[in-house]
Amino acid sequence: MTVAVIQFGGSNCDRDSVRALSHLGIDAERVWYEDGLPADATGVMLPGGFSYGDYLRAGVMAARTPIIEAVREAAADGVPVLGVCNGAQIGCEAGLTPGAFTINESARFQCERVHVRVENADTPWTRAYDEGDVLALPIAHGEGRFEANDETYDRLVSEDRVLLRYCDAQGQVTDDANPNGSRGNVAGVLGDRETVAVMMPHPERATLPDLDGTDGAGLLRGFEAALAEAEA
Numbered sequence: 001m002t003v004a005v006i007q008f009g010g011s012n013c014d015r016d017s018v019r020a021l022s023h024l025g026i027d028a029e030r031v032w033y034e035d036g037l038p039a040d041a042t043g044v045m046l047p048g049g050f051s052y053g054d055y056l057r058a059g060v061m062a063a064r065t066p067i068i069e070a071v072r073e074a075a076a077d078g079v080p081v082l083g084v085c086n087g088a089q090i091g092c093e094a095g096l097t098p099g100a101f102t103i104n105e106s107a108r109f110q111c112e113r114v115h116v117r118v119e120n121a122d123t124p125w126t127r128a129y130d131e132g133d134v135l136a137l138p139i140a141h142g143e144g145r146f147e148a149n150d151e152t153y154d155r156l157v158s159e160d161r162v163l164l165r166y167c168d169a170q171g172q173v174t175d176d177a178n179p180n181g182s183r184g185n186v187a188g189v190l191g192d193r194e195t196v197a198v199m200m201p202h203p204e205r206a207t208l209p210d211l212d213g214t215d216g217a218g219l220l221r222g223f224e225a226a227l228a229e230a231e232a
């Protein structure tokens, strides 16, 4: 399989993402957004960064580029799609996943290590974990506060589409453990299909053993699991 890691002007996690995926034995390559989605892509990663300099709203410009139309079609066909940080913002702006990521409650850019709790381990992206597992992952964003209206939020919860919630080191989901004011401490959600997911924390920065922790590796392994699911 080859995961296309889409690079926009301003993306800055595309190389890290390819490196982390390759480390896991998942074939990945960077694809410049103007070159279009390769027909043989068996996965799509929307990496972190500052596409279009976060102009207007983070992710809004990239979400309106032609390659995202191709990503939408691929996602509908069951191709696994993962958006991380700016990629999560793009995913929500593109309607691949519900809700929105907006300006942090602090109104500041926050770069720190947080804990998230696995809310649903029965998805391709979380299969490597057990429900309730606590992962240490880095965040680095200014617009990471998850918001959704009541109807959308209730649907996400009732359909078990919340993947990760910010928590403390013991796994307690509290306001104090919510770094950015996200509704319900939500850090990651599934799209309409469980092969599509977005998350604000950076699993690719917590995958290589020579970096600080490898708790994110299982999330990236979701590409293999999601593909297997789609082909089943």
Ligand SMILES: NC(=O)CC[C@H](N)C(=O)O
Pocket (backbone or CB within 6 Å): 047, 048, 049, 050, 051, 054, 058, 084, 085, 086, 087, 109, 140, 141, 142, 143, 144
């Ligand atoms: N690390 C990133 O992807 C940055 C996310 C985004 N551009 C923000 O600051 O909100």
